[in-house]
Amino acid sequence: MKMSQIFVQTLREYPADAEVISHKLLVRAGFIKKLANGIYNYLPLMWRVLKKVENIVREEMDAAGAQELLMPFVQPEELWQESGRWNVYGKELMRLKDRHDKSMCLGPTHEEIITFIAREGIQSYKQLPVNLYQIQSKFRDEIRPRFGLLRGREFIMKDAYSFDVSEEALDKSYKIMAAAYTKIFDRCGLETKMVQSDSGAIGGSVSHEYMVLTKTDSGENDVFYCEKCDFAANSNHTTSVLPPAKTDGGFAKLEEVSTPNVKTIDEVAEFLKVEKTVICKSMVYVADGKPVLVLIRGDKNIEEIKLLNATGANELRIACEGEIEDLMRAHNFNAAAGFIGPVGMDKVKIIADLTVKELKNFVAGANKNDMHLVGVNLSDLSKDVVFADIRLACVGELCPQCQDELKVTRGIEVGNIFKLGTKYSAKMSATFAAEDGTEKPFIMGCYGIGISRTAAAAVERYHDENGIKWPVAIAPYHVIVIPVNAADEKQMSIAEDIYKKCLSNGLEAVLDDRDFRAGVKFKDADLIGFPYKIVVGKGIEKGLIEFKNRMTGEALEIKPEEIFDYIKVECV
């Protein structure tokens, strides 16, 4: 392809509305163009990248024995009623009506549809196992889309679904997918970590996420890992072991103390001269519309996903001021946030983190403004407390497997695998005849890869101040040939010659034939991120051209016929 003919416009400046580097660079280098909030056009360069990621995914899925199909993007309400998710999925599910007023939705994921397909198409255990997948646009009406392709509303995803006769067979399918995923991201040139995770709205028992470790602070997830053993988990699923701490407040008896305008844990600890570890932090949440009092040791924080699971609710948020007032009024208390405590709260569900179990003679809000209680014990509460692990792990805590110190890093989730079990097959009556003649629901697994997010994660991971550094396997083109001086006939003709040789050697090459100064062409080449750059300049008088590797920075002067010794491209 000639550079002058590629449909692309690079910008001199970053777009004003972009925050993360992958978003800024993809817009500035002319890969994407926003159409609406969280909805992007994939321009020709981007589409080439996405097709490469797709092809790697497709090849490895096929090699793992999965079969590709394509399901509809618009789905009928009925199936979602069957699975029970129509009323559970919330506003992220984009609902719409057709001309006959029939209720439909845009597919955010396809468990319902694939279960329908299996129900219709699989009658016998002899047809199992089977793994079906598709690569398609998904739509999730995110509360707050941002970060460009990293969290769009419309995005491209590969989703696969396995059907097995038993849990043991599912284990096998799951392991095959795990191995395929490792291979896929390897081939994309991305280092990933497989981590334990929460299974969220998709449901199921076991799940793992594949995280690209960005080596910077970008990425939406915190990943805790252990260098000594193989432990790694998303922060929303990390159970850590706490180092010893003082948990006895030492207050001899239960009494109220005046704490004027002392609200936060830090202020309380400072005012009463106690460790934060002997204060019980009390927060009011609203789970599916009902208030819940949540307790945790003062030096620790709530992990809301864990809390959500502990409540069994679908939706969880922290209470607003008015809701707190209502709750306090119901108990004939008058206290604002900062002075709330568990003593006397008998008309509300109380969920406490496991750290609270250890507390003795501790400090808590008195449910009166400007007052706290000291010397509180759990036996002073008038209502039973539900204990659960709802704590956000943090650095300094210990690995649950080997007690070594946990480390944390930021990661971008590019893939996940779930064991679904019979969650969908049971509800949707998707069964097969087992070997013993009985009807059994399918044992299912599901496996996703964010295609567009993977591409964005690659930019997030590999870039410098001049632009993108695409891994060769997913770069839009492999090599760009730049004649320094477009007016120099010798340079031009040799550049063209090299370009043609690249093409006939199976390389995806671009010739920068534009009548621009060298600097402009170099800047664009770096910005767009061609992995290999061949420069034909004055050196040609001595029979030499320049070769640069964008990823490694390697730069050499070589003879034109030597370039193929340096360009390593997989599956040419």
Next chain:
RNA sequence: CGGGACGUGGCGCAGCUUGGUAGCGUACUACCUUGGGGUGGUAGGGGUCGCAGGUUCAAAUCCUGUCGUUCCGACCA
């Protein structure tokens, strides 16, 4: 959901306080110049100033509403 900020050629912005011919940089077109990291110059084309009302002789500018974009937030960070 709540709060703030911003909507002016493709992109980045000024102008608004104090109402009076719509500007700058970049990108684009043509010509000249230059030719190893976004050359320099001349001449052009492109915007009903998000939209709708209102005030006024006159509105990008003041007022009201609305839509969009964006950041932040929930006694934790």
